[in-house]
Amino acid sequence: MQPHGSDRTGAGQGATLHAEGRYFDGLSARIHPVTLRLDQRLWIAGPEIAVDWDLFDLVAGDTVAPLMRIGPRGRPARVEVSDSAFADALTARCPDLHRSDDKGSGGNLRLVVWSIAAGLSVILLAIYGVPAIAARLAPVIPISVESRLGSAVADQVDRMLGHPPVCDDGPARAVLDRLVARMAGERGMVGQRGMVGQRGLPGEPRIAVHRHAVANALTLPGGRVIILSSLIDRSETADEFAGILAHEFGHIAARDPMRALLAASGSSFLLSLVLGDLAGSTLIVATGQMALSAGYSRDAETAADAYAVETLRRSGGDAGALATILERVARDEEPDGVASLLRSHPFTRERAHHIRALAGNDTAGRHILTDADWIMLKGICRNVATAAPR
Numbered sequence: 001m002q003p004h005g006s007d008r009t010g011a012g013q014g015a016t017l018h019a020e021g022r023y024f025d026g027l028s029a030r031i032h033p034v035t036l037r038l039d040q041r042l043w044i045a046g047p048e049i050a051v052d053w054d055l056f057d058l059v060a061g062d063t064v065a066p067l068m069r070i071g072p073r074g075r076p077a078r079v080e081v082s083d084s085a086f087a088d089a090l091t092a093r094c095p096d097l098h099r100s101d102d103k104g105s106g107g108n109l110r111l112v113v114w115s116i117a118a119g120l121s122v123i124l125l126a127i128y129g130v131p132a133i134a135a136r137l138a139p140v141i142p143i144s145v146e147s148r149l150g151s152a153v154a155d156q157v158d159r160m161l162g163h164p165p166v167c168d169d170g171p172a173r174a175v176l177d178r179l180v181a182r183m184a185g186e187r188g189m190v191g192q193r194g195m196v197g198q199r200g201l202p203g204e205p206r207i208a209v210h211r212h213a214v215a216n217a218l219t220l221p222g223g224r225v226i227i228l229s230s231l232i233d234r235s236e237t238a239d240e241f242a243g244i245l246a247h248e249f250g251h252i253a254a255r256d257p258m259r260a261l262l263a264a265s266g267s268s269f270l271l272s273l274v275l276g277d278l279a280g281s282t283l284i285v286a287t288g289q290m291a292l293s294a295g296y297s298r299d300a301e302t303a304a305d306a307y308a309v310e311t312l313r314r315s316g317g318d319a320g321a322l323a324t325i326l327e328r329v330a331r332d333e334e335p336d337g338v339a340s341l342l343r344s345h346p347f348t349r350e351r352a353h354h355i356r357a358l359a360g361n362d363t364a365g366r367h368i369l370t371d372a373d374w375i376m377l378k379g380i381c382r383n384v385a386t387a388a389p390r
C-alpha cells in the first residue's frame, strides 16, 4: 500500500487515486468496464481483466478532454478514462505520456529549448571537449529523454549480463518498495515534472533485482537501479544494503549516470538526440558498457556517500553501515572483476573514514528494518529456481 494523505507534490507522487474506466484489449472490439487504481503503477481490474502497467511505458492518444486514452507503448491494449483529476495525476506521473504528440505549450517550449540546447552543445563540444560539456549538459536534459534512454540502456545491460532472472518474490518486493519509498520520501524532494532540484530525486527510483553472482548495484539514467542479488547476500544487515541503495540514490540525485553516459558517448549521443534516434545501436552498446564498467569520479563518490549518510540518518538507519559493507566487499572481491561494485564505485580507505566521520556515533546500532522484514527481503530471489549465472 502506498501512503495516503499528505501530498507533498500537488498532483504528484503521493496519493493513490481511483476512477472508473473502459478497457480495450486492442484485439477485439469488446468494451470491458474496469476500475482503475493509480499509485506507483496503473492497476486495471474488471470481471475478466487484471493487469497493471508501468507508468514509464504509458503514452496517450489524441482525445478531447476530459477523455483520456492511454496504453503501454508498442502494445495494443488501451484504457479510456474521463475523470479529469485522474487524468491530471496520470499526466504528472507518466514522464512520456505525451511524448509522441508534444502539443501542449509546455511540451512545445521544452522541445524548442531542448533543440536549441542540443544544437549549441554540438558546437560547444567541438570547442571545449566532451567532459566539460557532459557536466553542464546532464542537468538540463529533460527527464522524459533521460527515462527513455534509461530504458534502452537497461535492456542493453540485461543482455550484457546474460538476461539474469528477475527476483520479485511478492512479500520481499513489498519490503523493498517500502524501504525505497521511505528513503526517497525522507529526502522530501521530488522535482516538478521535467525539472529536478539540484539535490532532489526526479521521482521515486525504479529498482530491479536480478539474480547474479556478482555483488553490485548499477545506476542507470532515468532513476533506474539494478541490484545484483549477491549484494543482498553479502549484506549482513539491512542498513548495509540500504546504505548502498542510498548511495545509488545519491548518484541519481546528482544525475551522475547521465553525466557519465554523456561523457562516454559524447557526440554520438548528441547526434542521436538531434536525429531523434535514441535507440541508435552504437550509442546504446557504448552506454551499456559504460553502465557496467565506468567508474564515477572521486568527487561524485564522496557526494553520493554524503547523500547516503544523510538518507540513512533521516530514515532511521545506521548511517555508518555503508562503510562496513564497502570494506567487506573491498576485502573479498577482485577490484577488476566484471561489473564489480568497486569498479563502478572506486573504493578507498579514505572513503570509509569519511563515511564514518560523517555518520558519527549517534545512529550506530539502529536498524532500518525489523529482523522479520530483513529476512523477508533477503529471500527476494526465492521465486527464481535456477542457479545464478556468472
Ligand SMILES: [Zn+2]
Binding pocket: 247, 251, 296, 300, 301, 304, 344, 345, 346
Ligand atoms: Zn558510487
